[in-house]
Amino acid sequence: MSKIWYPYFQHKHMPTPLEVESAKGVYIKLKDGRQLIDGISSWWAVIHGYQHPRLDMAITSQLKKMSHMMLCGLTHEPAQKLAEKLVEITPPSLKHVFFSDSGSVGCEVALKTALQYWKNQGESNKTKFLAFKKAYHGDTTGVMSVGDPDDGMHHIFKGLLLKQHFLPAPPDRRCNKDDVDLFVNTMRQFFENNHHDLAAVIIEPLLQAAGGFNMYNKEILIELRKCCDTYNVLLIFDEVATGFGRTGRLFATNQIDVEPDLMVLGKGLTGGYMGLSATLSTENIFNTFYSDQPSHALMHGPTFMGNPLACCVAYESIETFLSENYIDKISQINSILNEELGNFSHPNVKDIRCLGATAVIELHDGSQLNNIQQKAISQGVWLRPFGHYVYTMPPYIIETSDLVAITSAMKNCVKDNI
Numbered sequence: 001m002s003k004i005w006y007p008y009f010q011h012k013h014m015p016t017p018l019e020v021e022s023a024k025g026v027y028i029k030l031k032d033g034r035q036l037i038d039g040i041s042s043w044w045a046v047i048h049g050y051q052h053p054r055l056d057m058a059i060t061s062q063l064k065k066m067s068h069m070m071l072c073g074l075t076h077e078p079a080q081k082l083a084e085k086l087v088e089i090t091p092p093s094l095k096h097v098f099f100s101d102s103g104s105v106g107c108e109v110a111l112k113t114a115l116q117y118w119k120n121q122g123e124s125n126k127t128k129f130l131a132f133k134k135a136y137h138g139d140t141t142g143v144m145s146v147g148d149p150d151d152g153m154h155h156i157f158k159g160l161l162l163k164q165h166f167l168p169a170p171p172d173r174r175c176n177k178d179d180v181d182l183f184v185n186t187m188r189q190f191f192e193n194n195h196h197d198l199a200a201v202i203i204e205p206l207l208q209a210a211g212g213f214n215m216y217n218k219e220i221l222i223e224l225r226k227c228c229d230t231y232n233v234l235l236i237f238d239e240v241a242t243g244f245g246r247t248g249r250l251f252a253t254n255q256i257d258v259e260p261d262l263m264v265l266g267k268g269l270t271g272g273y274m275g276l277s278a279t280l281s282t283e284n285i286f287n288t289f290y291s292d293q294p295s296h297a298l299m300h301g302p303t304f305m306g307n308p309l310a311c312c313v314a315y316e317s318i319e320t321f322l323s324e325n326y327i328d329k330i331s332q333i334n335s336i337l338n339e340e341l342g343n344f345s346h347p348n349v350k351d352i353r354c355l356g357a358t359a360v361i362e363l364h365d366g367s368q369l370n371n372i373q374q375k376a377i378s379q380g381v382w383l384r385p386f387g388h389y390v391y392t393m394p395p396y397i398i399e400t401s402d403l404v405a406i407t408s409a410m411k412n413c414v415k416d417n418i
């Protein structure tokens with residue numbers, strides 16, 4: 001029996017995990033000598049690949065100063081520099097940064113901040129959130145309540161969690177205008193009927209990732225912003241997955257002409273070196289906590305918030321992204337993904353979608369995913385298909401030949417499987 005309790009697996013049927021010895025660039029080196037191309041960037045985080053010289057250097061030089069320092073009553077340059085940088089590169093209305101140690105907690109902080117925003121203003125009815133089907137915002141109890149309650153991975157907890165409002169998932173971006181109009185009308189109607197108890201809306205902009213790789217149009221978000229403005233509801237963008245280039249721009253928000261009131265970053269924030277998340281908020285939100293009342297303060301403070309090693313490597317990750325033409329790299333990845341997967345068809349393939357450096361083959365029958373994963377490994381590629389989805393989110397430094405190896409493995413495994 002394994003001493004480690006691994007995530008998501010039914011241990012009784014879990015294949016023995018592969019033991020990794022080291023990793024460099026896009027390559028994972030296994031203890032048995034095999035080498036795998038990482039097609040999913042260690043859960044979408046390792047955007048510069050492993051052992052990136054600039055990031056390695058940043059974190060090792062910080063190690064010689066201090067590896068940790070509490071961020072309460074004390075402060076330090078790595079956290080200050082990162083906060084300034086994040087405010088600089090995110091939408092102009094976002095002015096303040098709260099650090100946590102994971103995407104889930106970053107989203108919890110956004111929800112909690114939204115609730116208290118209304119409470120601090122003496123508004124006691126606004127206590128609920130609106131979320132969407134296919135949403136995923138993490139695994140902790142608060143954010144479980146805003147994940148898809150029926151088809152999401154936490155559906156067995158339905159009835160035990162805080163009860164929130166849900167709308168259907170935004171329609172796929174290739175849908176026709178009628179579908180968009182229908183969705184927008186439903187949304188407007190919902191706001192009209194329910195705005196009295198709505199504190200905030202939480203959504204993954206443009207790409208609902210873990211809940212099914214749903215890629216949808218920015219019109220939906222523009223209309224959502226309008227609804228929030230009309231009915232006095234806060235808008236939270238969960239960019240934990242979409243942030244740092246995954247949809248083709250630095251943030252998904254950069255592709256839309258609207259700004260959120262709260263924005264959550266995680267995953268790629270440190271280039272996958274350490275756990276860190278950031279919850280950014282507007283001046284207006286910050287100001288409702290800024291008063292003579294001690295009870296108006298935000299009572300939240302993860303022990304490891306703003307860890308200096310994490311902040312330092314996050315800063316270097318952002319500098320690397322901005323100074324080394326990452327947007328071009330991502331656009332090239334997108335072209336190759338489209339070229340290699342665009343024409344693929346097979347009786348078990350329901351749909352193929354690409355956005356930025358993300359591509360997914362959606363299957364009709366997802367019952368053989370273990371086989372697909374094993375076959376990809378035998379072709380030298382690390383994938384982690386789930387549900388009906390065989391996807392890639394490669395590190396942005398990947399060479400064309402390695403990317404083609406990933407897409408070939410995806411196609412071969414799907415083909416061989418029926």
Ligand SMILES: *Cc1c(COP(=O)(O)O)cnc(C)c1O
Pocket residue numbers: 102103104105107136137138139204209210238239240241242266267
């Ligand atoms: C992964 C993810 C989270 C949770 O982040 P963790 O670091 O795993 O807690 C939240 N929101 C989105 C959109 C994610 O993709």
